[in-house]
Amino acid sequence: MEIRGIQPADHEMIDQLLEELDTTKKHIGKRAAKLRQELNYQPMLEIVAEEDGQLCGTASLHEITLNEIVCVAMGPIAEKHGRLEPLLAELKQRALSSGFRFIVWQPVGEIDPQDYGFEPAASHELYLLGQEKGQRKVYVLQLIEDSLAGLSGQIKFN
Secondary structure, three states: OEEEEOOHHHHHHHHHHHHHHOOOOOOHHHHHHHHOOOOOOOHHHEEEEEEOOEEEEEEEEEEEEEOOEEEEEEEEEEEOOOOOHHHHHHHHHHHHHOOOOEEEEOOOOOOOHHHHOOEEHHHHOEEOOOHHHOOOOOEEEEOOOOOOOOOOEEEEOO
């Protein structure tokens, strides 16, 4: 499996792949297309997996705000064969090289971020509005040790 940055020619096929693999029926393909239209969209933070000349997976990060600090959150992520580790490893490297210190993930569907090293954001006193009621769970992964030290408060998805 080769992992590379997304190209404009990949957009339609990736959006269709996301819709096909979306077990939640939350239209994550449409969500991915919408995220690409945002002013702060960074193409280098969206990647695809290709195998035998076919796109088989995708993952992306997009900017969010935490106490006026710009950070990144996991966007739509899917892979036909369930092999998310290579996609996540590449995204972590790209986020780190772009200067981001941690990644926030609000999962959609059956993927458990804790299987990939993420921990509950609440353990760092980070939350979404309504999370205290148990309605939504958010996870965080520190790319740099102690990068969340001194941070707490509400996470705002832009």
